[in-house]
Structures are given as C-alpha cells and as structure tokens.
Amino acid sequence: MADDTSSSTPSNDHAALLERRLKRERAAREQAEALLVEKMESLYETLKQSQNAQKDLELALWASQESFWSWKAQCDRMEIRSFSLHSESVSTWSGTLIQLLERVHEDDIEGLQFHWSMALHGKRDRIEFSFRLKLDEDFQWVRLRGRVLERGNAGEALHIVGTTKDITQQRKAEQSFHLMASAFASSREPMLVLSPDLVITECNDAFIQLIGAMVKDQWVGLDFNHIFITEKVDKAQLASDKQVRFESKIKTQSGEIRVVDISVALFETYQQTSYLIATMRDISDRKRNEARLRQLALHDELTGLSNRNFLRESITGLVESKKPFVLVFIDLDGFKAINDNAGHERGDIELQRVGAQLTAMFGPIGEVGRWGGDEFIAVLPSQTCEKIAEKSQQLIHHIEEDVISVKSSELRLSASIGIADFPAHSDSIEGLIQCADAAMYRAKELGKGQAFIYEPGLYESMTQQVSMVNDLRRTVENHLLDFYIQGKYDLNGELKGGEVLCRWISGLHGVVSPAVFIPIAEEQKLDSAIGLQALEAACDYISIMESQQGESIPLSVNISANQMLDPNFPQQALKICMNNSVSPEYIELELTESVFIRDEKAALRALNTLKENGFRLSLDDFGSGFSSLSYLRSFQFEVVKVDKSLIQGIHLDSKANALFNGLIAMLKSLQIEVVAEGVELESYLPFMQQADIQLMQGFYFDKPMPYDQFLARHTSEPNR
DSSP, X not given: OHHHHHHHHHHHHHHHHHHHHHHHHHHHHHHHHHHHHHHHHHHHHHHHHHHHHHHHHHHHHHHTTEEEEEEETTTTEEEEEEEOSSTTOEEEEEEOHHHHHTTBOXXXXXXXXXXXXXXXXXXXXXXXXXXXXXXXXXXXXXXXXXXXXXXXXTSOEEEEEEEEEEOHHHHHHHHHHHHHHHHHHHOSSOEEEEOTTOBEEEEOHHHHHHHTOSOSTTTTTSBGGGGBSSOOOOHHHHHHHSEEEEEEEEEOTTSOEEEEEEEEEEEEOTTSOEEEEEEEEEOHHHHHHHHHXXXXXXXXXXXXXBOHHHHHHHHHHHHHTTOOEEEEEEEEESHHHHHHHTOHHHHHHHHHHHHHHHHHHHGGGSEEEEEETTEEEEEEETOOHHHHHHHHHHHHHHHHTOEEEXXXXXXXXXXXXXXXXXXXXXXXXXXXXXXXXXXXXHHHHTTSSOEEEOOTTHHHHHHHHHHHHHHHHHHHHTTOOEEEEEEEEOTTOBEEEEEEEEEEEETTTEEEOHHHHHHHHHHTTOHHHHHHHHHHHHHHHHHHHHHHHSOOOOEEEEOOHHHHTOTTHHHHHHHHHHXXXXXXXXXXXXXXXXXXXXXXXXXXXXXXXXXHTTOEEEEEEETSSSSHHHHHHHSOOSEEEEOGGGTTTTTTOHHHHHHHHHHHHHHHHTTOEEEEEOOOOGGGHHHHHHTTOOEEESTXXXXXXXXXXXXXXXXXXXXX
C-alpha cells in the first residue's frame, strides 16, 4: 500500500504545475489581446481625428478661397490642390516649376524666380509674392505664400508647402483706389473724404484753396456740416439714397461768402468698410451771372423798372393769393412826336423821367414797371380806385410840367391812365389787364391827359373797336375800300377839278365815317396802303374820263404824314402814274402841316422830289393850325386849301369876313392858288367873289359820290 501512494504524488504535482502555467499563459494572452484592442481603438480614434482635422482644414481653405500647394526637391514637382465645400471634390494641378513658369506673365517671371531662389538657397524660410498667372484664356492675379519644411545638409530646401489665392478682384479694387486717390489729390474740384458720421478725414488742395486755409490739418477732424452757412447734409436722406446733392454757402477764412454746389456719395471698399466722398464746385460766378440775367430778364434796361415778365409774376402772385389790388395802365400821349422830332435820345430821357415819377408816386405802395414802348403798369395792393385816380391826376400834372422846344415849336408829354380793380372788375389776370387797357383807351377818347376808372361794358366796346381794326385791315389788304369824288368849281359853277375821298362800307359795321376809320388806319399803319390805293383810283378815274370825254380834270389825293415821310413814296407815286399813262401834273397831293411837325427836313426832301417828278402839291386845312405861315415860307406850294372853319359864318360876322379876306390877299400875294372848302350855302358865294376865290369845294355844289354817278352827272350837266 505504501508503495502505491509514493508513486502517484509526483505525477499529480506535475499536472498541477502545467495547469497553473496554462492559466498564466491564458491570462497573459487575454491581457495582450485586450491591450491590442485598446491600442487599435486608440489608433482608430487618432486616425479619425486626423481625418476630421484634415476635412476642417480643407473647409477652411475653401472658405478663404485658398489653395494648398506642395513642392518636393526629390521629384521637382509642384502639386496644387483646390478644395470645395465637399471634401471629395478636389481640383489638382501637378507639374514642374518650368511648366508653372510657362503660365506666368512675362513681366512677373523674374520676380517669382528671385523669391523662389531665396527660399531654396538663401535660407529664407518664408515665401510671399503676387504675380499674374494665365488661367484658361486670361491672366489672373495670384498671391503665393509658402514655408520651407525640410532642408538638406547643404541648407538647400527639400520640401516647401504653402497656399495660393486668386486676388484679381482685390488688385482691381486697389488699382481703382489708387486711381481715385490720384484723381482726388489732383482734382481741380474741392474734394473731401468723410467718415460715415460726416467727420472730415481728408481733403485735397483744391478745397484748401477754396477755403483760403494755410494747411489742411486745421480742417481734418471737423464736422462737415459745420462749414456751411445755409443748407447742410441731410443725414436721413443720405442714409436712404446713398447720395445727396444741394447748394449752400461757405465762409472763407478771408470772410468772403461763396456759393457752392455739393455732392456727397457713399462708397464701400472690398473690405466692406464705408466712407463718404464730398465734391464741391464753386458756383459763385454762375450765381452772380444768373442774378444779372434775372435782373435783365425781369427789369427794363432803360428805366430800371420791372418789365412785363416781372409784372406778370407780381400780378399772378396777388391773383393766386386772392389779395385785392388796383391795376393802373399808363400810356403816354405825345411821345411819338417827341421821339420823331426831338430824337430817340430825348425820347429815352422822357421815358426815364416818367419812370422816376411813377416810382415816386406809386413805388411806396406797390410795384411799378414798364409794360413796353411808352406803356407802364402799376400794381397797387390794398388800394381803392378813387384814391388811385386822384394820385393818377397828380402824376399826369407832373408829367405835363416838362416842355420840350423843337424847331421853334413846343412839345409836351402827357398820359392817359386806365384803372381797374381786382376782383371787382375781373378775377383773371388777362381780364383785369384788358379792363385797365380799355379804361385807358376811354381816357384817350375823352381828350387824353386823363385818368378813367373802368366801367362795366367798356371792355366789350373796346372789343368792338378791335373787331373794327381787324375788319379794316382785311378790307385794305383785299382792296375793298370805295373811292368817291367831290368836285371843285369856279365862281361860274364850272367843274375844274375834283378830290378823291375814301369811303368804307363794312359788312360788319355798316357805313363807317372817315373821321372814325382814318385815325384807326394811321394808328395801325394802314394809311400808306390806303394812300396808294387812292392814287391808283385817281389815275384810273382820269383815264376813264379822258377816254369817254376826250379830256379829264386834275384830281387831288390826301396823303398822310406817315406816307409822306416814307422815302419810297415819291418813286411809288410816279410808278403808279406811269403804269396808268397819267401825267403827274393831273395829280394833286394834299398834305397837312402835321408832316412838318413830325420831321420838317424829311418832309421838305419828299416835297422837292415830288415836285421834280411833276406832281402838284397842296397844303390842306390851312388856317386850322398856328404854324402854317412858317411852312409857306419853307416850301412853295402850288395850292393852299383854306380850312372850312375860316369860311363858316363869314356872311354873318364882319371879323370872320375880314380875317378871311386878309388871309386870301396874303396867299395871292405869294402867287399861290387858293381852294376854299366847306362852301355849303349860296350866301357864301358873294364873299367868295369878293375875295376873288377861283376854286371852291363843298356841299353847295355836290356831295362826294361814287365815280360812275359823278361821271354820269357831269356828262349830262357839264356846268353846274
């Protein structure tokens, strides 16, 4: 039994030892496996973090628009990678430095080579250079940055990495900025740079010259709005519109006030910062010129009074504001005679004198101006027509005080004044002016030198007169006037001559008296045309009479002062006679002394020319004026027609008879043929015979009649 126990013990111990060893090996293996798993997991996390970091780096490069590049000396290749939002989308360019230089602009190659050489062999670890690189068809500006990561034993660079970025837009912005800075500095226009809150940060030399400053530093830092006297920058409008423009005034350091045109605009740089550019333009000279032009545009150059444009503005303002006022229309009487006889310079002096008198009378209570020619207007707020009528009479008195001596005669200026009230007479501008104008014409009709307040219906009456003017103009232009004949007879009642008299039978106005339409014709300058038509009618009548009776009588034609002073009239008259084969000696031209009052020298020249052409010349209405005798001495008339005012009553008044006989004796002593007009009664005939009057004209013999009636009568009754 003892032998069996001793033999089993070593075997069991060995098995236990193996079991324990196996457990230790298993435990060590499990521990190693656990450590391996732990290391693998750590390595995985590290790799994952590295990948995330790379992705973040790529996103950062994309966001900054940078590209990554790497160069290794071993292969002499450069690789450029451009990233996008998604890391799987990467653009790569790979090539040698020679291939890269082939794309570089020729002007930038030398610079790039220098910076690269300094990094390779000059121990400069950093590289930064901008150059133009051809991408696709165009060159783009590229900024290249890099750093040497590894160098060889000789210090040569073995590995360089860095980034590139397209800076084309930035360079363009910089170029624009430099151009703008150059333009800013050299501009002739004053310019300033302002901060967004209008603080001056920079100004150019032109601004310094404008303001008259010694140095610009004293203006930098000031509020831009503080330099203006009137208008300033509207910050709210600037914030809304990004640009404002206005006019203002600034005071220079010498104290001078200048008017400037200002433009302020907001600008933003590529760095998203903002600033303001203010540009000024000195418009002081322009404003002064505008003021002078406005003065000329709104004021009369001769008198200095307001002109028609300014008066209309004044009237318009009062009418629109509905403020009551009185309108005074002043027209000078006798101005044309002064202008024609005393000369235009004296006429201008008289206009200036009247302008000063108007200003003294009406200036303190309203606006006074020259409407045109010899017409003036006063606009008087808060006045009554009656009070202004009194002042107008005083004004007329002052105007008439001045006496002008011309050629041994005296001329006086006067005025006719029309007065109208707003809104009583009219509530419109044109209507009120028409009312005042109508009142003025009414004052002229009453004898001139008067003031007249507008009355209802007066304008309508004036409208009728305007209608008559237009109708007369059409009648004259279409040769529709009639020309009657009134004979001239000797003491035996034998027809010796005749006078052509104009008559107007209007379809609108009926039979219009010559006393009405002849003054209108003279005023509208239609009298010359009427005179020529009368002359043609006289030549026509003479031709008809000669063809039917074998002989004709001389006919006289009235010629107005306007026509007689026309230098073309003598030739026109002669041409009419020649065209009708009538000798000028059969035509007697009658004129009044008014032609001498207008221009004596011109009248004498015309009369001499007409006399040389063979026309007979007659002085009409003799005895009705005060200066006729002097004209008889100045010019030898063939005929003088004694005015009917000297004949009326000679059979009843011994003084009238004595005056008539004395006048006729004087004319006969001058060997002038006398025609007595206005012989209406048979009782005048003995006195005509006593005075030895050879020719008479008047209703006693016949009235003016159409030529066919006149011819028929004298064909059947050759003697009265």
